[in-house]
Amino acid sequence: MEYSAPRGTQDITPDESGIWQYLEATVRETMARCGYGEIRTPIFEHTEVFERGVGTTTDIVEKEMYTFRDRGDRSITLRPEGTAPVIRAYVEHRMAARPQPAKMYYIGPMFRYERPQAGRFRQFHQFGMEVVGVPGPAADAEVIATPLEVFRALGIRDVVVNLNSIGCPVCRGAYREALRQVYQPVLAELCPSCQGRYDRNPLRLLDCKSEQCRASVPEPPPIFGYLCPECASHFAELRLLLDGLGIEYVINSRLVRGLDYYTRTTFEYNVGGIGSQDAIGGGGRYDGLVEQFGGQSVPGVGVACGMERCVLAMKAEADDSRFARGITVYLVSLGDAARAKAFELAFDLRAHGISADFDMIGRGLKAQMRYADKLSARYVAIIGDDELERGAVALKDMASGSQQDVPIAQLATQLLNNR
Ligand code: AMP
Numbered sequence: 001m002e003y004s005a006p007r008g009t010q011d012i013t014p015d016e017s018g019i020w021q022y023l024e025a026t027v028r029e030t031m032a033r034c035g036y037g038e039i040r041t042p043i044f045e046h047t048e049v050f051e052r053g054v055g056t057t058t059d060i061v062e063k064e065m066y067t068f069r070d071r072g073d074r075s076i077t078l079r080p081e082g083t084a085p086v087i088r089a090y091v092e093h094r095m096a097a098r099p100q101p102a103k104m105y106y107i108g109p110m111f112r113y114e115r116p117q118a119g120r121f122r123q124f125h126q127f128g129m130e131v132v133g134v135p136g137p138a139a140d141a142e143v144i145a146t147p148l149e150v151f152r153a154l155g156i157r158d159v160v161v162n163l164n165s166i167g168c169p170v171c172r173g174a175y176r177e178a179l180r181q182v183y184q185p186v187l188a189e190l191c192p193s194c195q196g197r198y199d200r201n202p203l204r205l206l207d208c209k210s211e212q213c214r215a216s217v218p219e220p221p222p223i224f225g226y227l228c229p230e231c232a233s234h235f236a237e238l239r240l241l242l243d244g245l246g247i248e249y250v251i252n253s254r255l256v257r258g259l260d261y262y263t264r265t266t267f268e269y270n271v272g273g274i275g276s277q278d279a280i281g282g283g284g285r286y287d288g289l290v291e292q293f294g295g296q297s298v299p300g301v302g303v304a305c306g307m308e309r310c311v312l313a314m315k316a317e318a319d320d321s322r323f324a325r326g327i328t329v330y331l332v333s334l335g336d337a338a339r340a341k342a343f344e345l346a347f348d349l350r351a352h353g354i355s356a357d358f359d360m361i362g363r364g365l366k367a368q369m370r371y372a373d374k375l376s377a378r379y380v381a382i383i384g385d386d387e388l389e390r391g392a393v394a395l396k397d398m399a400s401g402s403q404q405d406v407p408i409a410q411l412a413t414q415l416l417n418n419r
Contacts, residue, residue: 008114008122019311019323024107026153027127034146036105036129041085043109047075052292053084055260057201064112078111082128083261083286083302090132091295100133100298107307119277119309128283128304132290135299137238140265140285143303145245147269147281150305156313159280161249162268163242164223165235166203166256168287169263171228176202182220189216206254222253234264261286265301273316274309281305328415330372331358331393334365334384342383345393345408352412373398379418381411 005011012020031038047067054060066078079085086104089095095102107127114120129146131139144161151159167175179202183190187198191210198205205213206220227235242249249267257266268282283303290298314323329349333342342358349356357375359368365382372380381393393411396403406414 006122008116010121010123014325018325019314019320020307022323023154023307023310023314024127027105027107027150030146030150030153031105031129034103034142034149036103036146039086039089039104039106040108041079041082041089041106044076044078045085045088047077049084049088050077050080053087053261053289054081057197057204058260060112060259064114066111066113080110080112081259082106082108082110082126082304083130083259083289086130086302087132087286087289087293087295087300090298091290091293095132096290096296096298101139102132103129104132105129117277118275119306119312121308125307126304127307128302130300130302132300133298134301135287137234137241137265139301140234140238141241141245143283143301144242144249144267145247147303147305148247151269151271151280151310151313154310154314155317155319156271156280156310157317158272160270161242161247162252162255162270163239163249164252164255164266165227165231165264166262166266166284167223167227167231167264171226171231172203175223175226178226179203179205179220182218186216186218189213201260203256206256220254224253231264238265257282257284259284261289261292263287267303269305271309271313274312277309279306280309280313324376326376326378327355327357328377328419329354329356329379329381329395330368330375330377331356332365332368332372332380332382333359334382338383338385338388341388341408345381345383345411349412349415352416354412354415379415381406 050065051061060080065080068076070076086106090102105128107125109123109125111123113122116122129143131143148159166172180198183198183202183205187195189212190198191208191212194205194208194213255266255268257268262284264285264287266284269280270278271280272278281303283301285299285301287299289300290296331342331346333339339359339362346356346358369380377398380396380398382396383393387393392405392407394403395406395411
């Protein structure tokens with residue numbers, strides 16, 4: 001019986017993990033440079049955290065959560081997203097009493113019961129950032145701009161930023177009514193999901209992807225005419241800040257995103273060359289969320305980016321060789337005595353901080369050389385009886401092909417000097 005990983009999950013094998021490590025290192029380095037501290041929340045939470053945080057009318061809560069009862073009969077959910085847990089932690093750890101803003105980032109797996117396809121999984125990974133405690137648009141601008149820095153460092157080009165404001169509870173009421181008026185005459189022709197959205201969450205009517213709805217609905221009015229003065233000026237200031245950074249964006253008045261907690265700013269990044277699932281990240285402002293979790297009224301804004309999609313885009317655009325693992329030196333040994341020496345020498349080189357590997361199988365010279373090539377070894381050090389007697393190795397530079405004798409006692413120093 002051969003098992004496969006569950007549908008919608010994937011193994012990241014050693015052949016693949018180099019690109020992931022490069023991505024993670026780039027995220028960590030960028031976040032540290034921008035003043036964000038890492039937060040690690042549990043992989044599972046009480047189900048209420050997501051019901052309350054993400055919203056009961058969202059696709060995530062209605063149909064995508066991995067929820068189960070544990071042995072203590074508690075309802076537990078594998079986290080489908082990162083913001084609700086971070087805000088739960090912000091309130092639990094009284095972070096509002098610390099210097100504000102709280103700037104946090106996370107990297108880790110998320111779980112959603114979705115229909116798997118290219119770029120869409122049931123276990124996937126996100127990196128995300130949250131700024132809590134800033135009402136003004138500087139935080140929105142930083143949260144939009146920082147992942148763009150990550151994408152640039154990864155070699156992902158041509159990212160399109162879509163930007164919208166969905167207002168606040170004050171102005172959204174009037175807009176909801178306006179939307180209902182537009183959709184009411186065609187209600188019977190809408191897809192079943194939208195028929196439910198019409199009553200419960202009419203804003204979500206805007207981002208329905210079904211052909212049926214696209215064909216039957218007249219173009220709804222953009223929200224901008226309905227924004228209250230505060231929301232309108234927040235949006236205008238955000239645009240000025242982005243313009244100042246030279247960030248181009250497309251105003252997309254249909255961009256409401258799938259989570260209930262957003263207020264004012266919503267945004268999404270799209271990238272070409274990775275198939276139909278081309279949203280590589282997105283986020284928005286969530287000024288009411290901390291209060292929903294029993295904290296004071298503290299504003300927040302955040303973003304989450306899909307790492308599988310980043311990897312797809314990195315592969316599509318960038319030279320793969322920089323993600324290869326590679327080692328500095330492979331020790332080729334011929335004969336039992338030489339193999340024993342190679343074993344010791346490998347550990348000695350490693351203790352000097354040099355990545356080294358050696359033949360464990362007792363293969364012949366050619367097979368060992370082929371293996372060294374597969375490992376992308378920069379050097380091969382050959383040890384046979386001859387070399388043992390002279391206390392030296394034949395050190396071969398794999399790129400140039402040049403070879404020289406190096407005394408074993410000097411091998412570490414020489415390899416360190418060659419770096
Ligand atoms: P969301 O948390 O829904 O705002 O999604 C943020 C980003 O996470 C998206 O733009 C995608 O890049 C990524 N993402 C969301 N769901 C999935 C999934 N099921 N599989 C892979 N990536 C996903």
